[in-house]
Amino acid sequence: MQNTSWVPFFPEQASTVAGMVDALYFYLILVSVAFSIPVVVGIFVFAIKYRAKEKFATPEEIHGSMVLESVWSFIPFVVSMTIFVGGALVYFYQYTMPENAMEIYVVGKQWMWKAQHGTGQREINELHIPVNTPIKLTMATEDVLHDFDIPAFRTKADVVPGRYTYLWFNATKPGKYHLYCAEYCGLNHSGMGGWVYVMERRDFDNWLAGNASGQTPVEIGKDLFEAKLSCASCHAGGPQQRGAKLEGLYGSTVKLVGGGTVTADDDYIRNSIINPAGQVVEGYQPIMPSFKGQVTEEQLTALVAYVKSLTPNAASAPAAPAASGGPAQMPAANAAAAPKGGK
Amino acid sequence: MQASDAISTGYGSAKGNYLTNGSTLASWLLTKDHKRIAIMYLVTVSMFFMMGGLYAAAIRLELLTPASDLLETGTYNRVFTQHGILMIFFFLIPSIPAILGNFMLPLMIGAKDLAMPRINLLSLYIYWAGGLLTLYALMQGGVDTGWTFYTPYSTTFSNSYVMAVGLGIFINGFSSILTGLNFIVTIHTMRAPGMTWFRLPLFVWAHYATSLVMILGTPVIAITVLLVAIERTVKVGIFDPAIGGDPILFQHLFWFYSHPAVYIMILPGMGVVSELISNFSRKKIFGYEFIAFSSIAIAVFGFLVWGHHMFVSGQSVYAGLVFSFLTMVVAVPSAIKMFNWTATLYKGSITFDTPMLYAFGFMGLFLIGGLTGLFLGSVGLTVHLTDTYFVVAHFHYVMVGGQVIAYLGGIHYWWPKMTGRMYSEFWGKISAMLVFVGFNLTFFPQFILGYQGMPRRYAAYPEELQVLNIFSTAGASVLGVGLVMPVVYLTHSLVFGAKAADNPWMLPGLEWRTSSPPPTENFDVMPVVTWEAYEFGEENGLDLEAARRSDVVTA
Numbered sequence: 001m002q003n004t005s006w007v008p009f010f011p012e013q014a015s016t017v018a019g020m021v022d023a024l025y026f027y028l029i030l031v032s033v034a035f036s037i038p039v040v041v042g043i044f045v046f047a048i049k050y051r052a053k054e055k056f057a058t059p060e061e062i063h064g065s066m067v068l069e070s071v072w073s074f075i076p077f078v079v080s081m082t083i084f085v086g087g088a089l090v091y092f093y094q095y096t097m098p099e100n101a102m103e104i105y106v107v108g109k110q111w112m113w114k115a116q117h118g119t120g121q122r123e124i125n126e127l128h129i130p131v132n133t134p135i136k137l138t139m140a141t142e143d144v145l146h147d148f149d150i151p152a153f154r155t156k157a158d159v160v161p162g163r164y165t166y167l168w169f170n171a172t173k174p175g176k177y178h179l180y181c182a183e184y185c186g187l188n189h190s191g192m193g194g195w196v197y198v199m200e201r202r203d204f205d206n207w208l209a210g211n212a213s214g215q216t217p218v219e220i221g222k223d224l225f226e227a228k229l230s231c232a233s234c235h236a237g238g239p240q241q242r243g244a245k246l247e248g249l250y251g252s253t254v255k256l257v258g259g260g261t262v263t264a265d266d267d268y269i270r271n272s273i274i275n276p277a278g279q280v281v282e283g284y285q286p287i288m289p290s291f292k293g294q295v296t297e298e299q300l301t302a303l304v305a306y307v308k309s310l311t312p313n314a315a316s317a318p319a320a321p322a323a324s325g326g327p328a329q330m331p332a333a334n335a336a337a338a339p340k341g342g343k
Numbered sequence: 344m345q346a347s348d349a350i351s352t353g354y355g356s357a358k359g360n361y362l363t364n365g366s367t368l369a370s371w372l373l374t375k376d377h378k379r380i381a382i383m384y385l386v387t388v389s390m391f392f393m394m395g396g397l398y399a400a401a402i403r404l405e406l407l408t409p410a411s412d413l414l415e416t417g418t419y420n421r422v423f424t425q426h427g428i429l430m431i432f433f434f435l436i437p438s439i440p441a442i443l444g445n446f447m448l449p450l451m452i453g454a455k456d457l458a459m460p461r462i463n464l465l466s467l468y469i470y471w472a473g474g475l476l477t478l479y480a481l482m483q484g485g486v487d488t489g490w491t492f493y494t495p496y497s498t499t500f501s502n503s504y505v506m507a508v509g510l511g512i513f514i515n516g517f518s519s520i521l522t523g524l525n526f527i528v529t530i531h532t533m534r535a536p537g538m539t540w541f542r543l544p545l546f547v548w549a550h551y552a553t554s555l556v557m558i559l560g561t562p563v564i565a566i567t568v569l570l571v572a573i574e575r576t577v578k579v580g581i582f583d584p585a586i587g588g589d590p591i592l593f594q595h596l597f598w599f600y601s602h603p604a605v606y607i608m609i610l611p612g613m614g615v616v617s618e619l620i621s622n623f624s625r626k627k628i629f630g631y632e633f634i635a636f637s638s639i640a641i642a643v644f645g646f647l648v649w650g651h652h653m654f655v656s657g658q659s660v661y662a663g664l665v666f667s668f669l670t671m672v673v674a675v676p677s678a679i680k681m682f683n684w685t686a687t688l689y690k691g692s693i694t695f696d697t698p699m700l701y702a703f704g705f706m707g708l709f710l711i712g713g714l715t716g717l718f719l720g721s722v723g724l725t726v727h728l729t730d731t732y733f734v735v736a737h738f739h740y741v742m743v744g745g746q747v748i749a750y751l752g753g754i755h756y757w758w759p760k761m762t763g764r765m766y767s768e769f770w771g772k773i774s775a776m777l778v779f780v781g782f783n784l785t786f787f788p789q790f791i792l793g794y795q796g797m798p799r800r801y802a803a804y805p806e807e808l809q810v811l812n813i814f815s816t817a818g819a820s821v822l823g824v825g826l827v828m829p830v831v832y833l834t835h836s837l838v839f840g841a842k843a844a845d846n847p848w849m850l851p852g853l854e855w856r857t858s859s860p861p862p863t864e865n866f867d868v869m870p871v872v873t874w875e876a877y878e879f880g881e882e883n884g885l886d887l888e889a890a891r892r893s894d895v896v897t898a
Binding site for chain 1: 411416417420487488489491493495496499500501583584585587589590591624625626627629630631632633654655656657660663664667668671672674675678679681682683685686688689690691692693694695703706707710714715717718720721722723724725726727729730731791794795796798799800801802803804805848849878879880881887890891
């Protein structure tokens with residue numbers, strides 16, 4: 001629901017994190033007022049009380065005061081640390097991917113948002129989601145930087161070329177909320193956006209049923225894998241297979257030629273398709289051709305979804321280890337806790 | 344009215360001044376006099392400020408209505424980009440250092456000139472070259488990447504004059520580096536006898552800190568622009584992932600310069616305000632050492648917080664936390680300055696001349712600018728606020744509310760010294776108040792708009808946000824009037840203004856102990872400093888009794 005008041009001071013609070021962000025905001029307003037009062041009162045009182053009464057006066061010198069200086073260095077430091085800790089806690093909550101979230105794939109391109117649900121429904125510049133359900137967006141961009149921003153949910157994340165980023169939220173209130181692109185992306189940047197519809201579960205199911213689903217991402221990926229891109233000719237299994245085994249891959253730790261290891265997450269799978277020579281799995285030859293330029297970001301997410309589906313119960317596997325970058329990643333502790341080879 | 348010549352502790356000269364010493368074009372263009380160079384900077388920088396201001400006016404007019412109607416989006420994108428580029432690289436960065444610093448720093452430390460006068464002239468020519476190239480690019484069609492030049496939009500997708508403008512900024516950067524280098528060498532080697540480090544005016548300390556940032560930070564932006572050029576021309580993958588680069592790398596490099604650049608813009612302003620508050624309350628600055636070292640602390644910590652521009656951009660959660668922590672730490676020295684300025688007023692003898700009104704305005708606006716910086720440094724909150732109008736409002740409070748107000752205060756403060764003329768105090772006060780009111784009306788509503796979620800760089804916005812945008816545009820009109828007025832009455836004063844006394848406010852600083860305007864050599868006799876900074880009593884050697892009797896103009 002849009003706030004229809006005359007001057008809207010606050011956006012709707014429509015996600016689990018919104019209340020936390022607003023609480024932090026009010027705390028900072030309180031700190032600001034508490035800090036400003038002595039300064040502003042001091043300026044006014046001194047300016048009036050000590051206004052010049054004589055031309056070129058020579059008031060008594062005061063050099064400073066170690067005690068006062070220390071006090072007003074120490075107090076701001078302590079207060080700023082409370083602000084830091086408060087912000088850090090909320091930040092962790094915002095970017096720790098929940099387990100068992102409903103996954104939606106989002107691709108940004110100049111100048112639209114394309115979303116595809118796990119059940120296959122596609123939408124453009126709209127996103128329909130059920131209320132009180134953790135939603136995880138896996139996001140990619142076809143061109144430049146974008147940023148998926150829903151002010152009513154108090155969260156956003158950049159979408160970065162060449163990798164996946166993730167955003168999650170849990171909407172708490174049915175309604176229609178602004179969706180923006182918050183990272184400047186060229187000519188029609190301010191037109192790149194639309195609405196997020198938060199629906200009661202039943203309404204959402206009706207919506208899903210009423211929208212022809214076509215193929216699901218996994219089905220599209222399977223089709224690409226087996227027919228269109230012929231990935232299966234090397235990766236299908238069997239004794240003569242030249243490509244690495246993909247069953248049970250997602251979420252596992254992969255040994256690489258040259259000694260390193262990597263966790264097989266979304267980015268790893270994506271990179272292995274775009275740039276196969278980059279991270280070659282131990283025991284295999286670097287003979288796979290690059291599919292760069294032959295697959296769109298949407299097809300890539302479908303392929304990733306398909307590879308993921310080859311690992312049973314992989315939906316809640318880690319997004320990526322924190323060290324590899326990406327704003328929306330799990331803290332390392334959670335990543336390490338995920339079972340090898342998916343759950 | 345002009346009786347002061349008799350009573351100032353004169354190192355000045357009756358033989359003429361730097362303005363009358365040669366009137367040919369060559370005597371200006373080939374001058375080695377830091378004061379003439381500063382005047383030429385003043386003229387050029389003011390022109391860029393006016394251009395940037397016209398772009399700002401266009402932005403506010405477009406945002407009067409929710410739809411993109413006055414300007415189509417492509418034009419709007421160019422307008423806000425060019426507003427940012429002109430204001431930051433060609434106005435804010437050179438404003439106080441290259442004009443007031445150039446003019447006043449040698450005078451304040453008792454030197455005849457900067458240590459390297461030819462390098463100083465060279466830095467002006469480099470600034471002109473960078474500026475002309477940028478203007479040329481703007482006339483050819485301009486640039487639409489945002490002043491941040493984020494990749495891969497700037498390297499691969501934008502069809503605007505990215506390379507020409509980038510080259511303009513690249514060239515301009517060397518002007519900054521040379522100025523910073525010159526200041527550091529000058530402060531180390533050219534101080535008059537008795538002018539010890541802790542007798543330096545805080546304006547000089549602030550310029551020392553600024554210069555450190557200039558010479559250490561600016562090369563990084565030059566390197567970054569060069570890498571963009573290499574990627575665009577030779578197609579080496581540096582920032583564009585399609586050819587093997589990383590767009591986040593660009594952001595790291597860009598902000599490694601551009602965050603410290605914020606301190607290039609604000610530290611000199613803090614220096615000016617320290618002068619104004621101390622001198623117009625005739626009170627030694629409270630905690631001189633704390634203010635001096637807090638400038639250095641800000642300059643050093645300023646290099647460690649660039650990642651707070653990238654909280655949602657793809658760096659790791661842990662990097663975000665570290666940068667948030669450091670951002671909170673860098674807030675402390677600014678808080679210290681705020682308290683010290685306030686405490687300086689205590690038991691002072693405060694006059695409300697135009698420069699002091701600007702100083703009060705600075706304190707109010709920088710207070711809000713600084714505090715809202717805490718909102719943006721608190722990482723969980725800034726995920727919501729980043730890339731919205733909250734950020735726009737915050738940095739305008741710091742850059743305009745801080746630096747521009749301090750710059751105007753400094754221009755009014757030293758105008759009698761620079762030109763030898765007094766401006767209309769009445770119009771000065773009116774304009775200082777209009778700027779303060781207009782500024783708040785323009786930018787305070789933008790904090791609310793930002794919390795509402797209005798993204799920045801939007802040519803069109805939802806209708807429910809229009810009321811606040813109307814306030815903002817109305818405020819911008821008031822601000823515009825307040826900023827145009829000084830151009831008129833200051834120019835007017837050059838011809839019709841009362842002749843300024845050498846030391847109209849009877850202040851202890853060395854710059855006030857020479858003639859107004861100063862002779863080319865600054866001082867006829869080498870000054871010897873026997874007093875501490877900001878001593879207003881008899882120990883500073885000024886004959887205050889005589890000044891009181893002689894009815895020197897203070898306004």
